Amino acid sequence: MTREITPGTAVVTGASRGLGAVIARRLASDGHPVAVVYRSGADAARAVVADIRAAGGTAEAFGADVTDEGAVTELVTDVTARLGPVTTLVVNATGPQPERDPAAVTWQDHLDQLTFFVKSPTLLMQAVLPGMRERGGGRIVQIGSDVIERVLPEMSAYTAAKAAQHSLTECWARALGPDGITVNTVAPGWIPVERHADVPSAARAAYAADVPLRRMGDPEDVAAAVAYLASAEAAFVTGERIRVNGGHALG
16 A cells, blocks of 8 residues: 555554544544444434544444344445545454353354454455455454464463464565555553443552553553554555553563
């Protein structure tokens, strides 16, 4: 993708709330028409779209199950028809992340995580790939996690799937580089969003005390990293995993 190309359509999955909503708003502010993709929470998705439009941006809400092959194909077709060719894909959607002792983890637990972090990213990449190739380039950004370095036993299924997800990033970066498509992972630490509203302040303080920068991260910190990777300035960055955690996972 050359530096002269005007920002094209960005698809952000899991964008009705949390990190996805903030990423969608940031990409819209950078000039991308944004597809706000949601599986549930249509009202919340429409609110994100309204925010983007009120700020002068372009956005539409799209309901889709991004773990279903047919739904993903239809999603990309609809987005292209309504907003234009997809040049940026942000793979952010996630499911439940139960904590379990490794001795109690089942194969289904692993499959549940792999569905979101291996199957869904693969379906999305394959769906946007023809359009990116036709256009001569594109950006794929996966939202990973620093849990890989933190080695939390009760999160073994989630950790394994997140490690697999970044392996996809590296393989895709090598495979798609000749097409002008960059593929990277942004790996946040614990970034409190709506679903963390009930976490006690003492737990937040304890986590922040272990972060070299001595604070919790904000969703905007993650959105800034995504925006960089989606920009012309990151045209020569691919196959990377950028941790956004204030140094929390440093050895």
